[in-house]
Amino acid sequence: MRVAMIGQKGLPAAYGGVERHVEELSTRLAKRGIEVTVYNRRWFSDYQKKTFQGIRVVTTPTLHTKHFDTITHTLTSTIHALITHHDIIHFHGVGPSLLSWIPRIFSPHTVVITTFHCIDRKHKKWGGFARIMLRLGEWSTCRFAHKIIAVSKTIAAYALAVYDCTAIYIPNGINPVKPITNSEQIIQNQFGLTHNNYVAVVTRLIPHKGIHHLITAFTGLNTKKKLVIVGGGHFTDLYVKRLHELTHGDKRIIFTGFQSGAALHALYEHAALVVQPSELEGLSISLLEAMNYGRPLLASDIDENREALSDYGWYFKSGNSADLARQLKKLLATPRITLERRAKIGQVYVNNLFNWDTITSDTLHLYEKLVAVKPGKKRRAVAAAFRLAK
Numbered sequence: 001m002r003v004a005m006i007g008q009k010g011l012p013a014a015y016g017g018v019e020r021h022v023e024e025l026s027t028r029l030a031k032r033g034i035e036v037t038v039y040n041r042r043w044f045s046d047y048q049k050k051t052f053q054g055i056r057v058v059t060t061p062t063l064h065t066k067h068f069d070t071i072t073h074t075l076t077s078t079i080h081a082l083i084t085h086h087d088i089i090h091f092h093g094v095g096p097s098l099l100s101w102i103p104r105i106f107s108p109h110t111v112v113i114t115t116f117h118c119i120d121r122k123h124k125k126w127g128g129f130a131r132i133m134l135r136l137g138e139w140s141t142c143r144f145a146h147k148i149i150a151v152s153k154t155i156a157a158y159a160l161a162v163y164d165c166t167a168i169y170i171p172n173g174i175n176p177v178k179p180i181t182n183s184e185q186i187i188q189n190q191f192g193l194t195h196n197n198y199v200a201v202v203t204r205l206i207p208h209k210g211i212h213h214l215i216t217a218f219t220g221l222n223t224k225k226k227l228v229i230v231g232g233g234h235f236t237d238l239y240v241k242r243l244h245e246l247t248h249g250d251k252r253i254i255f256t257g258f259q260s261g262a263a264l265h266a267l268y269e270h271a272a273l274v275v276q277p278s279e280l281e282g283l284s285i286s287l288l289e290a291m292n293y294g295r296p297l298l299a300s301d302i303d304e305n306r307e308a309l310s311d312y313g314w315y316f317k318s319g320n321s322a323d324l325a326r327q328l329k330k331l332l333a334t335p336r337i338t339l340e341r342r343a344k345i346g347q348v349y350v351n352n353l354f355n356w357d358t359i360t361s362d363t364l365h366l367y368e369k370l371v372a373v374k375p376g377k378k379r380r381a382v383a384a385a386f387r388l389a390k
Contacts, residue, residue, distance in 0.1 A: 001371060002035040003088045004081035006074055007096030010040035010059075011052045015204065015231070015258050017285045018092050018117050021151070021172055028360040030054030034367075037086065039077035041069065066235040067130060070095050075102075082107050087371050091145070093117050094137035100144040111370045114145040116155050116167060118282035122208070139163065146370055149363070152283040154303045170363055172283045173356035174292040183266035190263060191228065191256060193270065196336070198226040198254075199328070200271035200295075202264070202286040203278070205233040205240050210277035210300060210319065215246045215253065217325035223332055226252045230259050230267055268293040273331055273339070276305060279318050283308055288354050294347040296339035298327055308354075312346025 005022050013019035026036045031054060040047070040059040050057055060080055062073035074096040081089050082103060088111045091097040097114040104112055121134035141148060142165035150156035150167035159165045187193040199218070203209045211229060218227045233240040247253045259267060268274070274290035276299040281287075287308050290297050297313035299305040306315070314331060317323040331339065 001088070001367060002086040003029065003037070003090055003367065004077070004084075004086040005036065005038045005090050005092065006077045006081065007070070007092035008038065010044040010047070011038050011055065011057055012045060012047060014045065014260055017172065017282065020285050021115070021117070022092055024173065024175070024356045025360055025363060026055050027053045028356060029364060032360070032364060034364070037081065037084070039073070039080070041073050071098065071133075074099050078102050082110070087111060088113060088367055090115070091141075094120055094141050095134055096137075097141040097145065098133065098137040100140050104144050111147075111367075112145050113147050113149065113366070113370070114141045115149040115151065115170075116141060116159060116282075117151055119155065119158060119280065122280050141165075147366060149366070152281075152304050152307055154307055155282060168366065170359055170366075171354055172285050172288060173354045173359045174285070174288045174350060175356060176351060177265075177269075177292055177294075180262050180265055183262070183269050186262055186266040187270055191254060191267075193226065193228065193254075193267075195270045196272040197224075198228045198271060199273045199275060199332075200228045200230060200267055201275045201277065202230040202259075202268070202290070203276075204231050204236075205229070205243060206236045207239055208278060208280045210279050211243055212246055213319060213321045213324055214275055214277045215243060216321040217328055218253065219246070219248060219250050220325050221329055221332075223252075223329075225272060225332065226254055228254050228256060228267065228271070230256045230264065232258045268295060271295050272336075273298060273328075275324075275328070276300065277316075277318075277324065278302070278305070281305060288350055291343075291346045291350040294340070294343050296331065296343045297346070298324075298331060308350075309346070310349065312342055312349055 005026055008019045008022040011023055013023040026038055030036050037056040037058055040057055041062050042059050043064050060076035062069055078099055089103050091100055091114040100112050100114060103110045121131040142163035148167040149170045151172050153169055156167040156169050159167045184195055201214055205211060274295045274297050276284060276287045278300055281304040283304055299309055299313055299315055300318035301315040302318050316327040
């Protein structure tokens with residue numbers, strides 16, 4: 001079976017939820033004998049090899065701008081995938097799925113799947129025209145994909161309510177934590193931190209992630225703990241500048257930039273508290289990872305966070321800096337043993353429910369089921385596509 005993954009920025013996944021999802025899924029599929037092609041954007045990674053952990057890596061052209069990067073890369077990748085004959089084209093995200101009609105018309109025997117990762121049109125970084133296109137991408141996802149995967153039950157319910165479209169729930173996942181040596185020395189040497197002396201947030205620095213609310217809340221707290229912001233911007237330079245201005249020179253606030261590997265592991269492991277202040281999510285991998293490390297977790301009360309965190313963390317009102325400050329003050333004054341007890345139960349919970357091996361098995365079962373029933377002849381596919389477009 002040959003599968004093409006389209007929509008992600010590329011491999012290796014230095015950052016990004018979709019990129020992490022595609023890497024974790026693709027590497028496991030490759031180990032199970034599936035021929036997987038992942039399409040890269042040249043600017044995303046310096047990786048030059050044509051294979052990555054058994055995956056074929058193909059770099060196709062793109063216009064590296066905020067509004068045209070994804071759609072142009074999707075177009076060139078889709079054309080390449082059709083020319084090289086794949087059994088399945090798997091789009092990741094509703095933006096890339098805007099072009100899911102192309103294989104339906106020009107390669108009717110190819111199975112088309114889209115994973116609905118997030119309601120992207122609600123992201124604050126997009127203007128009016130981009131939001132219209134992303135809304136059209138949602139419609140295309142629900143009209144042209146043979147099957148739709150939703151990474152959260154909230155997204156599945158949205159697709160059903162808005163588009164009368166049934167999506168299969170297959171979530172994001174995590175890997176069991178493997179201990180590393182000298183992790184406390186890593187955070188001390190690289191960032192001047194010690195065990196339990198900081199609050200951490202791990203995210204991209206884009207408006208809907210709510211970092212401005214966290215900075216506003218933290219600067220008003222009387223605490224010796226530090227706030228460590230792990231991540232960087234993406235076409236959001238003005239927002240990142242605004243975040244730095246919001247600190248008003250507070251020396252307790254540290255921006256580390258993007259981190260991965262041992263450094264990211266250590267930052268999670270030694271945090272006194274992890275905060276997830278996002279106003280919009282699909283199913284946050286950074287939230288799942290914080291639970292996986294057994295860290296006490298404070299999250300915004302959006303449905304997607306409640307779905308993942310359940311009763312194993314604490315919440316504040318989304319978008320409300322004052323409530324976030326109240327909850328931070330309360331948790332930082334709570335005995336460690338109380339926080340750790342709930343977090344450790346959450347660690348067991350997340351490993352049972354959000355396991356990448358199970359997720360891979362569920363996805364592979366879907367692939368096999370769809371490939372076993374090949375789509376119809378070209379004339380029927382063309383007629384169906386135009387009928388659905390009416």
